[in-house]
Amino acid sequence: MARATAKIRLYVTAELSAGASVALDRDQARYLFSVMRLVVGDDVLLFNGADGEWRARIIAARKKDGVLEAVEQTKVHMSPPDLWLMFAPIKKARTDFIAEKATEMGARRVMPVFTRHTNSDRVNAERLAAHCVEAAEQCGLVAVPDVLAPQTLEKVLADWPGDRRLMFCDETAVGGDAAEALRRAGGDKWGILIGPEGGFSADEITRLRALPFATPVSLGPRILRADTAAVAALTIWQATLGDWA
Amino acid sequence: MARATAKIRLYVTAELSAGASVALDRDQARYLFSVMRLVVGDDVLLFNGADGEWRARIIAARKKDGVLEAVEQTKVHMSPPDLWLMFAPIKKARTDFIAEKATEMGARRVMPVFTRHTNSDRVNAERLAAHCVEAAEQCGLVAVPDVLAPQTLEKVLADWPGDRRLMFCDETAVGGDAAEALRRAGGDKWGILIGPEGGFSADEITRLRALPFATPVSLGPRILRADTAAVAALTIWQATLGDWA
Numbered sequence A, B: 001m002a003r004a005t006a007k008i009r010l011y012v013t014a015e016l017s018a019g020a021s022v023a024l025d026r027d028q029a030r031y032l033f034s035v036m037r038l039v040v041g042d043d044v045l046l047f048n049g050a051d052g053e054w055r056a057r058i059i060a061a062r063k064k065d066g067v068l069e070a071v072e073q074t075k076v077h078m079s080p081p082d083l084w085l086m087f088a089p090i091k092k093a094r095t096d097f098i099a100e101k102a103t104e105m106g107a108r109r110v111m112p113v114f115t116r117h118t119n120s121d122r123v124n125a126e127r128l129a130a131h132c133v134e135a136a137e138q139c140g141l142v143a144v145p146d147v148l149a150p151q152t153l154e155k156v157l158a159d160w161p162g163d164r165r166l167m168f169c170d171e172t173a174v175g176g177d178a179a180e181a182l183r184r185a186g187g188d189k190w191g192i193l194i195g196p197e198g199g200f201s202a203d204e205i206t207r208l209r210a211l212p213f214a215t216p217v218s219l220g221p222r223i224l225r226a227d228t229a230a231v232a233a234l235t236i237w238q239a240t241l242g243d244w245a
Helices: A026-035 A092-104 A125-138 A153-158 A178-185 A202-210 A226-240 B026-035 B092-104 B125-138 B153-158 B178-185 B202-210 B226-240
Strands: A009-011 A021-024 A043-047 A053-061 A066-075 A082-087 A109-114 A165-169 A189-194 A214-217 B009-011 B021-024 B043-047 B053-061 B066-075 B082-087 B109-114 B165-169 B189-194 B214-217
Touching: A009 A026, A009 A125, A021 A026, A026 A053, A026 A066, A043 A066, A082 A092, A082 A226, A092 A109, A092 A125, A092 A226, A109 A125, A109 A153, A165 A226, A178 A214, A178 A226, A189 A226, A202 A214, A226 B226, B009 B026, B009 B125, B021 B026, B026 B053, B026 B066, B043 B066, B082 B092, B082 B226, B092 B109, B092 B125, B092 B226, B109 B125, B109 B153, B153 B202, B165 B226, B178 B214, B178 B226, B189 B226, B202 B214
Parallel strands: A009 A043, A082 A109, A082 A189, A165 A189, A165 A214, B009 B043, B082 B109, B082 B189, B165 B189, B165 B214
Antiparallel strands: A021 A066, A043 A053, A053 A066, B021 B066, B043 B053, B053 B066
């Protein structure tokens, strides 16, 4: 009988279906066999962001690789709403945190965006993606946001799809009911844009406010750090137009 | 003329009014004079959680102490709504983070609460309070939540004031409109209760649901880490019954 190890969850890229064979890479093999001390016959949970969650059995365990076989589906796949989170990168730890929180809060895509006052000039998208995967593994999620390479705000707005709305968190906006503004705008494809620590530039605010697809939203009377603003904005959106209702 | 150093903000315990003299303690003196290299005649911003924010001038600068004189009020005091945030302590970094976020989100009181499944058995309330002060200093806030010593959930509920409602974040609740539930319950004194990583025990959930002053609220279909749940719950409350409207 399999030991009760099924609390261990692993993100894999292989397709998952009954009897599917899943090869482990070196890091995964080390984690399962050296760190967690699992052996052939033990069970873990696997997800790939598309096929839900599967209980899988270890059928080969070696130092640098291993093979699992998917046994039964334990969660069906649930895609989060079609929501993008765009943010101006900040200090490393807080940027990692935004990726983690976007995953927990059910964003489908995470996009670092360079604005005029963005202090950080480089972002490691791979590192952000790893934080998204880790959050999904630990929180029992079946979906992982895709993380895009950083782009300038200019480019993001120039390429903006015609059928998507933009919730732009405007620190200069005063009051107003954020939920009501979202409900009025409606639609099911959105992006949330969080500004940098120094705020948007005056030019950027003018530009953003003039966009026909943009909804400026106030996040209250206190200045929020960017990571707090990200969670707050995702909450308002999910509770109003997303899958919390 | 004073140098443009007024971006430095310091929390002090002295009363603030025009001409008031403020003595600095050793840590503050070291920060202003050794780290930030300020000198007599420079200005900083002070707040004490009660009298708004004041521009103050350095009139004595020594290695281990110093004196400032309040010159003019730069922000009037704004108390956040009468909202308590109660949470089961988790890992140190995430607990610190909850204190920081409670401050930014405008909670008036922060209360660590031990539940059945709380893993952490000690909390340093002074350390939490220091994180609240730091968040207020950095985010330009004039109010700092008071941080209580940890108590058991049992004791908190036994002492619960008759005129205060409890928003309890119930991971076992499915769907429902959180904002609508809060609006229906109404009132302007509330406490938010966030459970531990392992969730509330079955007994605790039964007890909480039976309380006449409690409103169970769902925070969506994904399991949130406690720090994420804290920000999400504070957002829903502030946007619905608090000072965001």
